[in-house]
Amino acid sequence: MNHDAAPSMAEPAPAGVMLIGHGTRDTEGTEQFFQLACQLDAVLGRRDVPLPLAACLLEFQEPTISQAWDALVARGVKHIHVAPLLLFAAGHARDDIPKALATCQQRNPDVTWDQAGPISRHGAILDLLERRIGEVTGRLDGLELDRTALVMVGRGSFHPCAQADMRVLTEVLARRMNFAVHRTAFYAMAEPKLPEVLSAVATDDITDVIVQPHLLFQGRLFDAIAEQVAEAGQRYRGVRFHVAGYLGPERAIAQAIHDRVLCTLGFLA
Known part of the structure; x- marks a missing residue:
């Protein structure tokens, strides 16, 4: 996966986070995804240098990955930490999401990105x-x-x-x-x-x-x-x-996503 060189610790570029959900035709499930996005936004906002967040969906609904990319770029973001909301790494994380991001990067070759791992057994x-x-x-x-x-x-x-x-x-x-x-x-x-x-x-x-x-x-x-x-x-x-109940839009999931993003950084943006 070619992500280009990430910004150095000495001169970090303005960074943001893209939360990517799978998407569902279920109205309640969609609402819960955006509730979780609000939870994650609150966690990211507590950082010394808050990271702007754009939430999007891979299938079925908008905003799309392309729309989220453009929203972050419009906010001056130069490096995007991509956080797939996936329990395990499979085809979407390994193929579909990187392909979509590579297409976005063609519009803004000066914008770099990395991808966090699945939340799995956090x-x-x-x-x-x-x-x-x-x-x-x-x-x-x-x-x-x-x-x-x-x-x-x-x-x-x-x-x-x-x-x-x-x-x-x-x-x-x-x-x-x-x-x-x-x-x-x-x-x-x-x-x-x-x-x-x-x-x-x-x-x-x-x-x-x-x-x-x-x-x-x-x-x-x-x-x-x-x-x-x-x-x-x-x-x-x-x-x-x-x-038993599904996981739901819980603060624990937002924290797990945040921690996976931090593991990917190599520096704290």
């Missing part, structure tokens, strides 16, 4: 996931942890590294929360699929199954996962199935 994300799962366990009467299965379900990706990261995330959370029975599932593009995993864990030894959709916001995917869990509940009447 400590704030792990803490937030524990909270979401804890919201379920805390309201269940008579829960026996040794007879409860945790199923983490991701959107899914053809990229093997993204699949592996999802499986590692499940292992880390299961150890932190003492779930002896735990599985990773995917909604699409990877195996095993969620219905197969739900059938596998619905045994005589299991009384409860907690499904954590590893998603950022409300959308059709969250609804589809909840529907598959409800269908499993109809098939396996002796097991209680529970759907």
Whole structure:
């Protein structure tokens, strides 16, 4: 990836941040993305040298990456820290976003950019996931942890590294929360699929199954996962199935994005 030379520590160029969301046709999910952008703007504003922020969406809606680029350039930004709002690095982070940015840079060859990594297993994300799962366990009467299965379900990706990261995330959370029975599932593009995993864990030894959709916001995917869990509940009447909440526009995610940007800088803009 050719980003040109970044500004030196001695003479830092005016820098800004571009937050790139995936985009969704769901109105609530879109609103939540921009709520998160406000959270991130507040975090960036606390810095000694505040970084201007432009939020945009990769698909389905505006503002686009091109529009966000132009907005930052209009504010005098000469170096853009690109923060993809992605849980794992896959095709969008590796291909689609860099291509779009390279096209933008052709209009402004004097403007440079770098790209932060996915928020993945940042400590704030792990803490937030524990909270979401804890919201379920805390309201269940008579829960026996040794007879409860945790199923983490991701959107899914053809990229093997993204699949592996999802499986590692499940292992880390299961150890932190003492779930002896735990599985990773995917909604699409990877195996095993969620219905197969739900059938596998619905045994005589299991009384409860907690499904954590590893998603950022409300959308059709969250609804589809909840529907598959409800269908499993109809098939396996002796097991209680529970759907935990998605991550949501939380300050913890804004902090994780901020920290990923800092890791990318090489200098503090």
